[in-house]
Amino acid sequence: NKLKIDLDEKEQKLLLSIIENEPITAYKIALYNSMHFSYVYKKMEQFESEELVAHFRKPGDGRKLYYALPKGVMAAMAHGLGSRRLLVEKLRSKWGLADFADEEISVLVKVLAQNYRHGLPLNDIVMSSYYLYIHYLSDDIVISSDYKFVLDKLFKRAFETLLGVVGERCAKACREEVARREFIT
Known part of the structure; x- marks a missing residue:
């Protein structure tokens, strides 16, 4: 796998x-x-x-x-263990992506598995999204246009999380830009 x-x-x-x-x-x-x-x-x-x-x-x-x-949940998926629905639900919960549909979670798993390299922080979806985005921008990885919407949604969530860390004043100034930006072109 x-x-x-x-x-x-x-x-x-x-x-x-x-x-x-x-x-x-x-x-x-x-x-x-x-x-x-x-x-x-x-x-x-x-x-x-x-x-x-x-x-x-x-x-x-x-x-x-x-x-x-x-x-571990992704490893179970890769080995075809258990109920796919249960595994997707576990990932949704563990990653804190309650507003992501089953298919969107499956897309994230597929993209992460396809682009897996040692050091990719699979247990932290925010850090994984930064990893994917940085490697996408530097042309180290290619992301199918079929996954554009899901990854844009993930990147926006990750950047919103970052804005929460940097402070309210900066967050207010940047929030609108993050919301309207398309990260995958």
């Missing part, structure tokens, strides 16, 4: 288990998949180092609860 994430059959089951049941402990993952806990725990460490999953500690008892990162 274009993301260069190779998962054997057992690893695919583990990843899908996390996506379908997140947040979930390694113990429950092992239980649901009839796998030895030590194997699952080692795989969770590997998945975390590959940025497919992350964890947080449950308040009160300190148990690690694992959840899939967008890169």
Whole structure:
């Protein structure tokens, strides 16, 4: 697959288990998949180092609860795991793109997969959009005109996020320009 994430059959089951049941402990993952806990725990460490999953500690008892990162969801898509609708919904939620339709999320996945290079921050859609835009402007990547609308929508969202960081005065001056600009020509 274009993301260069190779998962054997057992690893695919583990990843899908996390996506379908997140947040979930390694113990429950092992239980649901009839796998030895030590194997699952080692795989969770590997998945975390590959940025497919992350964890947080449950308040009160300190148990690690694992959840899939967008890169992990995209890896599941690339391997044809689970329900496509569930995976699209997970990405929409994780990327904070509630106003993007299923097809628009699918287009983003396709563009990111087609243009994947080591270092592309798949887990942060705002940084991914900056990455795509910079490489598009420098002619390092070619983006099909079929995807123009979706990418313009994404770039506008990313620049609006940036404007929120730079301050209200600058944001007011720039907001109209960002709204009317076409980023892909």
